[in-house]
Amino acid sequence: MSKHIERVQPGEKIFDWLLLLLSIGILFEAFRIDGGLKLNSAGSFPVGLGLVMLASSLAILFSHRYKRRAEHLHHAAEEFQAFIRDHFKPYIVVFSVAAILYLAAIVWFSFYLSTAVFLAAMFIFLRRGKIISSLIITALAIGAIYALFTLVFRVYLP
Amino acid sequence: MSDSLSYLLMAWLDPSLLGLTALGVLGGIYIGAIPGLSVTMAVSILISFTFSWDINNALALMVGIYVGGVYGGSRTAILLNIPGAPSAVTTAFDGYPLAQRGEAGKAIGLSTIMSVIGGIMGTVVLAGTAPYLSDLSLQFAPRDYFLIAVLGLLLVSSLSGKSLARGIFAVALGATIGLVGMDPVTAQPRLTMGSMELMGGISYVAVMIGLFGVAEALYQLHNLAKVPVKQNVNKIVPPLNMILKFLPLSMRASLIGVIVGALPGTGGDIASLFAYDHAKRSVKNPSRPFGEGAYEGLVAPETANNAAVGGAYVPMLTLGMPGDAVTAVIIGALVIHGLNPGPMLMIETPYIFWFTVGNLALANIFLLIFGLTGIKIFSKIVEVPKSILIPLIVVLCVVGAYSINSNMMDVYWMLGFGILGYWLKVFGFQMGPIILGVILGPMLDESYRQAMSSVGDQGGQFLLSLFTNPLSLILSSVTILVLLSNTPLKGWVLARFKRQ
Structure with a gap:
């Protein structure tokens, strides 16, 4: 019985890494509002959202661990070419x-x-x-x- | 009572409101039917054109487009196997096989009648339940609003897109966008990165137009080569005995549609899926096997998605929480017009509620008229090639984003969010959760801070309060259940039950 392998689109992993960076950036900005972590202040909810974004972007990246690139793409250079071909027509x-x-x-x-x-x-x-x-x-x-x-x-x- | 009745009939008696509702329904049918255009996109763009109008005129047009658009998607689903809107995806399962058998006319007629039945049912439920729910919601504490908003966002995260993580990320991203600017309580700048331009926040209309207009236009460039299929349609009014035969199923599907539509963050697409699944399970002897042209497979989703419209208005008008992406945009329109969607709406401006109910009913009557006529012109118009449509969408988006504040900055934001939305769409993120996040984010922030203040800023007390009050306990339990049902724990529990 052949095992079903989930595939990632060309560029998907890079994009998800960028989302992680965005989450870190937002968390950093959120911490700067109050200069720390407070339970009830202008910055408390943005910090919470930043943490949610960080956790969910980590979960997205974690979900890639069993995914593979498309069968016809053998290495990163080919994936990059496919990405350019698909989205920069x-x-x-x-x-x-x-x-x-x-x-x-x-x-x-x-x-x-x-x-x-x-x-x-x-x-x-x-x-x-x-x-x-x-x-x-x-x-x-x-x-x-x-x-x-x-x-x-x-x-x-x- | 007499006041309520006069507001209810306002749209029926005023010629300009009558005309705008009719125009909205007609426009909505085409917008919903043309793949690449969406009701959310149209309503987002319309906000900026109608913000200087009288609120009743603006709402009449938006309600018409909403009702017409939810139905319009089914026509292309039946004729071309291309659902014009997400709520029509299930319609294509049996609608297109019917068209292939040469029964497209009958299928369109039946879907029109069932959509109207669903729409009327949704309106009746809205009129019957919303006033009571509104009274009840006055008893809600800030923590309950916080929990309802969390539940709504969690539902939309779990029911849309490829994965829960992506849904949650999209919702959090939207809420973060909604918080940019000065804090309404302390006037501290939040997430502005030191920019003065961002102190006033990001216009959510620009965000909406970018995500639903520009992103969609860019995404549709991939389908530029698709050639529209020509279709012939014959007589479309279905016989009475056929309508009566499917009436019990349409009533059940209406109920499903209203309930699912009323869940914050769901909408017609999920309602139609649930109703289709119900039809498959409950109809023992369908007219044909499901997926091969069963009328039951057409009746259930078409009734449910239009019933969901009335359902989606229930949380919007009573709690200020959008039932779906379109009502999220309509909340934005109400706020721009200086109204306060939520429990106070029924007290401060009850005429808006009764006007909306009357307007929804009227829109369904127009849906019946336009749905059963003009099919020949319709099949020509939906063949408009994307190469013409896409540049026009971009121009409409520019005009829409600019006209709200007469500020080019909003246009640049719109373009920025359009590009971000395109990439998010490419990699499996949905736009609806982002918009719901933008609308619900500030509300969540406010209710969280009020709830914290009410327990003296004690984190432990706050958590305790979520489980010690009856209503909060119910909401917390449902929220935890929804969260757990999306984790591997669900599979583990189910496996244990099966073994036992």
Whole structure:
């Protein structure tokens, strides 16, 4: 009878170690609130939460002890490659960078202009061409955003 | 009494409230149905657009979206085997096989009727129990609130995600985010890392939009290549004898839905799982084997997930504790509008309660109308490709995060939490527990400190008080049981019982 082996995703262990570091950081910050451990003060509950996070992140790491990486991944370098392949696909990277640039552009230029450029660029990129229909969809989207947020909801736009 | 009745009927008689509820239900059906969009995402974004509105208008739209969205997920589950919402996962088990047999229309019709029955049942239970529970909750001591919040967070940790440890981590992370800023009692900065920017705390609307909007948009980029499947649907109104045949099962499933929905931190997804399991155990001769197109497998989860909506409102309106992620977001909306969700809501602003009850009932009527019509347009709209949807979600998130305080910092927080949420999602963490933690964290802190003060800051006395008062004893026992049931001890005890 073959024993069922649980698998970890590429990068999962590293991520869980980062969570442990985050827990330690939060615990450290929580201790700094009162400068020590007190039962009823501004820092007591954050310390408690920090301890819970520390304990649960240790439990998560402990749960990895019987888990193995996927069968086709033989060593750490291959796992790293698989991680990059899975999560840094070109369209994910391009979209993320474009989203960050879009946020920066909102501050530098106007909201409508940067939104129009972002939407048009992303529609064309994610739909692999189809320029005319992408531009039409962008125009419709901008019109809908204007009608909805400026005329109906009357919210402040960036 | 007459006041309560007028509040109850307010949404039915005011044309603008009527229109907003209808719009909400219609929008909710599509939001719930389109994979990649979620009700929680929509309601989170809506808070920032509606915070300047009259509270009744804002609530009417949110209630409509909530009711429509819980149902909407079932349509794509039946037609495409893609549950539009987590509460529709079990619907796909028998709904999709029915569509493959050419009975998609009948399945959609039946799921609509059963959702409405569940929704009405949930509303009736809300109206019948919440006032009494609210009176009872006025007797609760701070330690009882502390225990209820701990229990709720523990339940959501154990019922969601890959493991209890991950659930607890997510809840604690959320609670930590909720505590950032000045301490409300001593004005000491907490977890601010010396930054002045963080003294005012992190806007939970930005956190919600980041976790449910941006994170989801980034995650959906992985499914960009999936091509929507085209479906044909025929007549969808089911015959009366079919409805009557499944009525007893739908009543039982409604009860399960309301009870599970009322447990803090659970919701429609867990309610539908419980109801499906109940149907499998209790129906001896299903129309077909479960998993192969049994109508019973469609009726039970669809009734339960909509009944859970009314159930989720019970702890929210009486204790100020969210029943699920959507009610957690709605609590945020009530607070922004200057209301105080919890036992005082029924005393200070009873009209909100009766308005919500009337509005939920009205939303279910609209659900019946929209659920049984417009199916042809619907099947076209859900085919919107993700390459169009994802950039639009990002723009909506930016507008939503900015408009709440007109502050770009909130937009940057939203993006930061979106990226964190993406990685958490990739590695099996759920977003719901984080949001519940954000909402319940400050409340837990407050009730813990009040409870400690009431026993003179004596740790031993505090622990003793958790077991010496009848209500606290019950809550402590349930909390310990829930905790132990998620440890290896449960298996050991069960094995001992089996041996004996």
